[in-house]
Amino acid sequence: MEITDIVATTVTVPLEATILHSNGAHWGRFVRTIVEVVTDEGISGFGEMGGGGESSEAAFRQLKTYLLGHDPFQLEEMKFKICNPTASLYNNRTQMHAALEFACLDIMGRKLGVPVYKLLGGKVRDRIPFASYLFFRPPNGADSGQEVRTADQLVAHCRALKQRYGFTTHKLKGGVYPPDYELECYRALAAAFPEDRLRYDPNGALSVEDAIRFGQAIEGLRNDYLEDPAWGLNGMRRVRDKVRIPLATNTVIVNFEQLAANILDLAVDVVLLDTTFWGGIRPCIKAAGVCETFQLGIAVHSSGELGIQLATMLHLGAILPNLTFAADAHYHHLTDDILVGGKLKYEGGCIAVPEKPGLGIEVNRDKLAQYAEAYKAQGGYPYDRDPTRPDWFPLIPNDRWADPQG
Numbered sequence: 001m002e003i004t005d006i007v008a009t010t011v012t013v014p015l016e017a018t019i020l021h022s023n024g025a026h027w028g029r030f031v032r033t034i035v036e037v038v039t040d041e042g043i044s045g046f047g048e049m050g051g052g053g054e055s056s057e058a059a060f061r062q063l064k065t066y067l068l069g070h071d072p073f074q075l076e077e078m079k080f081k082i083c084n085p086t087a088s089l090y091n092n093r094t095q096m097h098a099a100l101e102f103a104c105l106d107i108m109g110r111k112l113g114v115p116v117y118k119l120l121g122g123k124v125r126d127r128i129p130f131a132s133y134l135f136f137r138p139p140n141g142a143d144s145g146q147e148v149r150t151a152d153q154l155v156a157h158c159r160a161l162k163q164r165y166g167f168t169t170h171k172l173k174g175g176v177y178p179p180d181y182e183l184e185c186y187r188a189l190a191a192a193f194p195e196d197r198l199r200y201d202p203n204g205a206l207s208v209e210d211a212i213r214f215g216q217a218i219e220g221l222r223n224d225y226l227e228d229p230a231w232g233l234n235g236m237r238r239v240r241d242k243v244r245i246p247l248a249t250n251t252v253i254v255n256f257e258q259l260a261a262n263i264l265d266l267a268v269d270v271v272l273l274d275t276t277f278w279g280g281i282r283p284c285i286k287a288a289g290v291c292e293t294f295q296l297g298i299a300v301h302s303s304g305e306l307g308i309q310l311a312t313m314l315h316l317g318a319i320l321p322n323l324t325f326a327a328d329a330h331y332h333h334l335t336d337d338i339l340v341g342g343k344l345k346y347e348g349g350c351i352a353v354p355e356k357p358g359l360g361i362e363v364n365r366d367k368l369a370q371y372a373e374a375y376k377a378q379g380g381y382p383y384d385r386d387p388t389r390p391d392w393f394p395l396i397p398n399d400r401w402a403d404p405q406g
């Protein structure tokens with residue numbers, strides 16, 4: 001089997017609302033690049049990567065000089081063909097490699113008539129539980145109905161999500177408003193949903209001292225973990241010294257060098273595995289094995305996915321025996337997807353692991369074209385800016401918080 005073409009298409013798909021995070025915002029939509037790998041046997045596979053535009057599409061086109069004629073079953077070789085570690089100092093292709101790995105696994109599964117999880121060790125669970133992923137939302141123009149700013153609005157938003165999707169774990173994306181304000185919001189969630197589990201993630205925006213104060217203040221609550229309260233392995237280690245809650249990260253352990261550093265001098269208890277950041281599903285499985293050996297926790301991270309990447313997260317979650325936390329997904333904030341049949345469905349807070357061959361999803365080419373046109377019309381957006389605060393950018397640690405009074 002040989003790769004005969006690689007086609008990258010950037011799309012933008014609407015979110016229910018603009019969602020705020022400590023570094024900026026998602027401006028009411030996601031921009032993703034969909035990658036189709038075509039083979040000489042008439043089987044295509046799909047992958048997905050964050051961001052996009054002409055430069056992403058061109059970057060994938062350029063990889064054709066490396067990969068045309070490559071056998072998609074030769075995954076280890078593909079890694080060294082395009083991600084040689086020394087060459088990666090000049091051309092880091094980790095995330096592109098991830099999209100291509102997804103597509104090759106999709107092709108392999110389709111060729112063999114088996115779902116991807118069967119190629120990678122088999123599943124130990126049929127459905128993956130997800131956390132509600134709660135973001136503060138600015139008012140939608142004159143319509144403040146979408147706004148999530150106050151503790152009451154946050155609890156109402158969470159209740160609506162729980163009712164609609166069945167979530168029993170709630171993650172608050174913070175680092176937007178002052179830490180004391182967000183602490184009250186988090187406590188309001190804990191009081192409103194005493195049976196449920198919680199996690200807080202300010203994306204490394206707090207000072208070590210604020211992170212310690214925040215962490216100590218929530219010690220008695222049903223926390224899964226405190227996610228990236230402060231920046232860097234050394235900041236996290238200082239927080240961990242003083243707070244009796246497991247610390248998690250998706251930012252400062254995203255490769256094997258960092259994982260090794262953390263094991264040699266522990267700073268983080270739970271490693272959030274992102275199929276894009278780590279370069280594919282298979283590196284995440286390897287990392288999960290290292291974590292299992294050293295009894296570190298793992299969870300499945302979301303970097304803002306459409307259905308193709310969500311499928312990679314489902315297959316990953318299905319395989320990992322040591323996955324004890326609900327996965328994260330931005331997915332429920334989307335209004336649509338590019339899949340045949342629309343968005344994958346939540347049931348009881350979970351999504352079923354796809355059982356069809358390959359990644360188990362089919363791309364709707366009409367939707368792909370529709371949202372590619374939308375991208376051409378709307379363009380990208382700066383992830384590290386907030387449309388409600390045009391001149392703002394954060395420091396790390398941050399002290400330029402949004403005003404909670406609106």
Ligand SMILES: [Mg+2]
Pocket residue numbers: 201203227228249250
């Ligand atoms: Mg995070």
